[in-house]
Amino acid sequence: MLRRVAPPASGDEAAAAGSTTMPEWLETLLSTRFFLACGAHPASPRNECNMFCLDCPSPSPAFCYYCRSHRHQSHRVIQIRRSSYHDVVRVTEVDDVLDISGVQTYVINSAKVLFLNERPQPRGAGAAAGKAAASPYNCEICARALLDPFRFCSLGCKLVDTKTGGRVATVPAGEVANDDAAGGSKNVGGARPQGRRRKGIPQRAPFGS
Known part of the structure; x- marks a missing residue:
């Protein structure tokens, strides 16, 4: 069973997540x-x-x-x-050789773990997608929804942040959907929106004799 654990107690640790060389x-x-x-x-x-x-x-x-x-x-x-078909490593095996601050942790079989790489964002109308849409926290690299106020969803995303110095910009999850819902979508190149074309002028059925 996969369940979340509390975020780091110190905010300073999360703020310095990408400052250490990997x-x-x-x-x-x-x-x-x-x-x-x-x-x-x-x-x-x-x-x-x-x-x-x-x-x-x-x-x-x-x-x-x-x-x-x-x-x-x-x-x-x-x-x-x-x-869930994704690779994880126990925190106890890497916390003394790797800076893991800012990475979302979970508990699996009574052991705290980290995901190695980015995972696909849940989509559709299922329970996982609903929880992701309701989450106020997102990974700073891939915008995956997080359970707690961490910065990254995986070690891979933290590595990207470290190598780029925090200059990777992401599109917040749900931003495109929100723009469409508010009527803020724009046409590209002046193209008219494609709607359903009318097949012809409707004709009233003749009265029966």
């Missing part, structure tokens, strides 16, 4: 594909590649439980998990 391995972590079968241990029961090494000098792909025992026994290794 480690070099973070971009590799965010671009790595996890949960594929390990080619070195195809017949083993725990062969899904859901581990990532922080100490290997060159970018290493994800590896499985058996690879960790053989090649990364003395290294710092984090385990990636899944929530």
Whole structure:
């Protein structure tokens, strides 16, 4: 079950979320594909590649439980998990090596986690879309609705903010819909709005004799 946790108690921490330089391995972590079968241990029961090494000098792909025992026994290794088909990492595994302030956190199976990358915004008329539309908080990078007053929805969005110095502008969620509802939409190039064309002059049915 996925549930929210309270935002950081100090507002100063959230304000300084993008001021710290991120480690070099973070971009590799965010671009790595996890949960594929390990080619070195195809017949083993725990062969899904859901581990990532922080100490290997060159970018290493994800590896499985058996690879960790053989090649990364003395290294710092984090385990990636899944929530709603998206990759997450436990806060306890990265909070001492990574500045995670300002990133929305959740609790899954009694453990606080962070999403690695941006997720699609809920759309339509479902419960998730309704909650997103009602949320007053949005990610500063992708405009995804947040549950609490955090700045980012994921580590990936915080990395974008750090690399750009906070100069990435986003369109607030629902802005286009609000403009349309208020009649503020504009025609491009003077084109007339396309409406339903009338097929012809209506004719009254003849009276019966």
